[in-house]
Amino acid sequence: MQVSGPYKLFLLIRAILFYAGFLPIIGLFSLLACLFAFMPLRHTQTVATTGNFLLLRWLNLCCGISVVIEGRENIPKQPCVYLSNHQSTWETFFLQRMLRPVCTILKRELFYIPFFGWGLYAMHPIEV
Numbered sequence: 001m002q003v004s005g006p007y008k009l010f011l012l013i014r015a016i017l018f019y020a021g022f023l024p025i026i027g028l029f030s031l032l033a034c035l036f037a038f039m040p041l042r043h044t045q046t047v048a049t050t051g052n053f054l055l056l057r058w059l060n061l062c063c064g065i066s067v068v069i070e071g072r073e074n075i076p077k078q079p080c081v082y083l084s085n086h087q088s089t090w091e092t093f094f095l096q097r098m099l100r101p102v103c104t105i106l107k108r109e110l111f112y113i114p115f116f117g118w119g120l121y122a123m124h125p126i127e128v
Contacts, residue, residue: 014063021058025051030119037122042101044122052097059090067094075099 003011029051036047059065082099084091096102108127111117 017062018059021062022055025054025058027115029054030115030117033119033122034115041124045096045100045102048119048123049097049100052093055093056097069098 029048032051033044033048036044039047056067060067082095084095086092096104103124103126105126105128106120111121111127
């Protein structure tokens with residue numbers, strides 16, 4: 001689909017608006033995860049994933065994207081392994097919030113990102 005003219009500008013402005021909210025939310029809640037890392041992991045994850053919740057709300061507000069969950073009753077109550085196909089960054093934020101408590105597997109290099117990586121480290125993921 002070819003996008004042209006004013007609509008292309010509208011999409012650009014909307015993307016800039018989203019990232020203008022995205023970066024401060026990530027920074028703030030990564031810092032909070034570091035500050036609350038002394039708490040039990042369940043509480044630290046709640047603090048950190050509140051940022052994920054706000055990101056999804058911000059995505060809805062500035063881009064009009066809403067989430068509809070179907071089949072939630074099929075999610076097992078006991079511990080299990082979830083695998084996402086990593087289609088985008090969205091499922092990372094969404095699944096972290098929805099499946100709490102969670103232990104993710106991620107690449108070690110993500111820990112080197114200031115604030116974000118430190119917040120990840122506070123969540124005790126499995127690093128490869």
